[in-house]
Amino acid sequence: MKNAWTLTKIRMRLAVRNRAFIFFSLILPLALVFLFLGAIGRGRTAAVPYLLASVLSLTIMGSFWGLSVQLVTFREQGILRRFRVAPVSAGAMLASSILSNYLMTLPTIIAEFIIARGVFDLRSWGNITGIILLVTLGTVTFAALGLIVASVTNTMQETQIINQILWWGFLGLSGATLPLPMLPGWLQTLSAFQPATYLVTGLERVMVAHVSVLDIAPELLSLALSAAIAFIISQQLFRWEPGARVPRSAKLWAASAVIPFLLLGVWESTHGQLRAGARQDYRSFEQAAPTNPSR
Numbered sequence: 001m002k003n004a005w006t007l008t009k010i011r012m013r014l015a016v017r018n019r020a021f022i023f024f025s026l027i028l029p030l031a032l033v034f035l036f037l038g039a040i041g042r043g044r045t046a047a048v049p050y051l052l053a054s055v056l057s058l059t060i061m062g063s064f065w066g067l068s069v070q071l072v073t074f075r076e077q078g079i080l081r082r083f084r085v086a087p088v089s090a091g092a093m094l095a096s097s098i099l100s101n102y103l104m105t106l107p108t109i110i111a112e113f114i115i116a117r118g119v120f121d122l123r124s125w126g127n128i129t130g131i132i133l134l135v136t137l138g139t140v141t142f143a144a145l146g147l148i149v150a151s152v153t154n155t156m157q158e159t160q161i162i163n164q165i166l167w168w169g170f171l172g173l174s175g176a177t178l179p180l181p182m183l184p185g186w187l188q189t190l191s192a193f194q195p196a197t198y199l200v201t202g203l204e205r206v207m208v209a210h211v212s213v214l215d216i217a218p219e220l221l222s223l224a225l226s227a228a229i230a231f232i233i234s235q236q237l238f239r240w241e242p243g244a245r246v247p248r249s250a251k252l253w254a255a256s257a258v259i260p261f262l263l264l265g266v267w268e269s270t271h272g273q274l275r276a277g278a279r280q281d282y283r284s285f286e287q288a289a290p291t292n293p294s295r
Contacts, residue, residue, distance in 0.1 A: 007088065007096030008103070015104060024066065026108055029059040033112050037120040045121045046288030050281060052116050053203035056131075057176045059108055060138040061196055063101050064170070065163055067146035071097065072159045075150075080240045090238035094231060098143045105139050130206030130213050137223040138199045144230035145195070148254045151237035154245055170196035175204075179285070180278040188275055193265035195258065198222055201274055204281040211277075218267075222260040230257040 015021045036051040074080045083093060116122040125131070149166070153159040171177050173187060174196035180188060191197045202219040205211045213220070233253055237246055268274045 004092040004095040004099065007083070007092060008100045011096055011100035012104060015100065021066070024062065025104065026111075029055070029062070029108050030111060030115065032058060033115050034119075037116060041120065043120075044288045045123055047285050048116055048120050048122045049124065049126060049207040050204060050285040050288075052112065052122065053207045054176045054200065055112055056109060056135065056203055057138070057174065057196070057200045058171075059105065059112065060135060060199060061142050061167075061170055061174075061176070063105060063139050064142040064146040064149075065167060067097055067101055067143050068149040068153075068159055068163055069156070071147060071150035072153060072156050075239065076156060076242050078242065084240045090240075091235050094147055094235055094238065097147060098140055098231070101143045102136070102139045106135075109135055124210070126207035127210050127212065130211070130216055131203065133213065133220055134199060134202045134206065134216070134223075137220055137227065141195060141199075141223045141227040141230070144227045144234065145257060147234040148230045148237075148257055151234040151239070152246055152254045169194060173197060175200045175278060179282050180275065181282045189269060192268040192274055193258075193262055195223065195226055195261050197274070198261065198264070201278050201281075205277055208281045208284055209277070218264055222264045225260040226257055229259065233257060 015025075032055050033052075036055050037048055041047045041051050071080075080093070113122070113125075145166075149159060149162050153162060173183070173191040173194055174180075175183075175191070176196065180191060180197070180201065183191065198219040202216045205216055233256065237254070239246065
């Protein structure tokens with residue numbers, strides 16, 4: 001645990017010196033606040049919670065992309081080899097990656113709420129406990145999924161390809177960029193089998209409908225189980241040396257990290273609670289939209 005905390009502090013110091021990290025983890029998310037709440041919301045305060053849920057989701061999901069690229073870069077540049085000499089365990093290295101990412105995501109999340117409150121007149125915080133749990137579990141889950149990608153890819157090029165495929169799936173099917181009820185029915189069904197959808201809809205439910213933590217228990221449980229599975233698998237497949245290779249079968253093991261969402265997707269296909277809640281929250285957004293598009 002001591003090694004993990006020491007590594008966390010080192011990783012945070014390295015991150016703040018990286019201009020790309022500052023742009024993608026701070027400047028871009030804050031720019032999205034003004035884009036979504038300003039341009040799309042058009043000054044209607046009733047639409048702010050719904051749109052802010054999307055912005056928060058995009059910020060949290062950014063953990064997936066950042067950590068996978070960072071870890072592969074460290075391995076290719078031989079930086080991981082230096083940490084190994086310390087000596088440091090694979091578990092401590094991966095835990096420090098997730099913890100440092102979480103601690104550095106929180107200020108951005110807080111800043112987004114402050115801007116929404118001060119600039120766009122956010123009138124209600126929603127269910128604070130639910131928001132905290134979703135932000136925490138969501139950040140950990142997508143960070144752990146990013147570590148999975150880094151564990152099964154051998155080169156940066158391969159990492160980028162897999163990241164692109166998964167990332168566009170997260171964006172297109174989750175409701176973060178295009179509201180879930182606007183998607184065709186078969187895409188809504190498909191969206192129930194991937195993690196980003198439950199993060200987005202969970203945040204919408206606690207921020208718009210102010211539902212209790214018990215109402216989002218399936219989402220929280222699935223995120224927690226997926227994070228735990230992803231962390232264990234990434235720890236088993238972790239490689240220190242750039243020349244090390246993993247067998248192709250490892251990618252099948254890595255895919256097991258989405259088992260909780262596959263099970264939840266089957267349940268959702270039968271009961272339809274997620275889509276019903278998404279439609280209800282979207283109606284509140286439509287009612288808040290300006291009647292005059294030129295405004």
